[in-house]
Amino acid sequence: MQISDVFHAAAGVVNRGATALITSPRWGRIVGRGLTEIRYTGRRSGRTVALPVGYRRRGSDILIGVAMPDGKTWWRNFTGAGAPLTILLGGTERPGHAVATRDERGRVTVTVRLDT
Incomplete structure (x- = not known):
């Protein structure tokens, strides 16, 4: 087994645990202040992907640091013109549009604008 296989397996376990906390009636309000779940359709696979991510708000935008x-x-599903996604906020799924940008230092931020 390669190190990357071990990493991906461990990431799957951590992601499932984070998602359980985010959607928990007991812990969701607390954990949901900085963690959420996004859902999007993979541009190559066409499959729906659910992923827990850390986020912060800046005005009406939601910023997800990668x-x-x-x-x-x-x-990378959100490069260029970006793509639609759904984000879980306050226990409610909200549709939006996300665009990924990389700054001069190589940092990537996915900016989500919620649909009104």
């Missing part, structure tokens, strides 16, 4: 972006691929 840690170690070169080792991840999910954010």
Whole structure:
């Protein structure tokens, strides 16, 4: 088994645990202040993907920072003109449009604008 296989298996376990906390009636309000779940359709696979992510708000925008972006691929679904997604906020799924940008330091941020 390769290290990348171990990493992906561990990430799956962590993601399932984070999603359980986010959607928990008991812990969701607390955890949901900085973690949420996004759902989107993969541009190549066409499959629906659910992923827990950290976020923060800036005005009406929701910013999702991508840690170690070169080792991840999910954010690439939102490059260029971006793509639609659904984000769980306050226990409610909200549709929006996300665009990924990379700054001069290589940091990636996915900016979500909620549909009105």
